[in-house]
Amino acid sequence: MKELPLTLDIIDRQILRELQRDGSLSISALADKLDMTAPPCWRRVQRLRDEGILDRRIWLVDPEKLGRGTIIYVTVKLANHDRAATTAFRAAIQKLDEVLECYILLGGIDALIKIRVPNVKDYERIFYDRLSQLPAVREFESSVVLSEVKQTTEIPV
Structure with a gap:
């Protein structure tokens, strides 16, 4: 099991929490929730994807x-x-x-x-x-x- 990199800061953790709750958030909506602008938010999300921390987007189905x-x-x-x-x-x-x-x-x-x-x-x-x-x-x-x-x-x- 790969450990979380030490580079995860409070903003990265907020991004992970928000995207786990709603993976359909646009970058601009996510940035608004985190009180930041879209470009740095997009870079952070991209880095989390590149590092394999964000794996994929899915929709949960009501069984x-x-x-x-x-x-x-x-x-x-x-x-x-x-x-x-x-x-x-x-x-x-x-x-x-x-x-x-x-x-x-x-x-x-x-x-x-x-x-x-x-x-x-x-x-x-x-x-x-x-x-x-x-x-x-x-x-x-x-x-x-x-x-x-x-x-x-x-x-x-």
């Missing part, structure tokens, strides 16, 4: 409005941990559109998967048709999210 309101977390234990098995598992996960996130873990659980589906019945179909077919898996445990207490994409800066 409820697209009928994907049910969140399922799945823990996975693999049958074995050799390179071929874990590589096959990773490759198969990449092909599953319903999987939003997947993390390989240390400890008793080998992987944690986050899935968004319309409902539990749909998850059941995905489980039997796709998840249960994943290579090298010994065991799954699924948990349905009852309520979302906090969800953010903003990294504290």
Whole structure:
């Protein structure tokens, strides 16, 4: 993991906070929010992009409005941990559109998967048709999210 450069000052941090909240801000709107002019604001944003701190612009989609309101977390234990098995598992996960996130873990659980589906019945179909077919898996445990207490994409800066 790349550490933040020591060159991040208070203005850079303000830029990062504002753009994480609203990536559609124009440079002039961002500059206005930071009480500065557009050219130096643009240079700072460009430098943050060049350094890879600002990665890309995206729009967040409301999953409820697209009928994907049910969140399922799945823990996975693999049958074995050799390179071929874990590589096959990773490759198969990449092909599953319903999987939003997947993390390989240390400890008793080998992987944690986050899935968004319309409902539990749909998850059941995905489980039997796709998840249960994943290579090298010994065991799954699924948990349905009852309520979302906090969800953010903003990294504290």
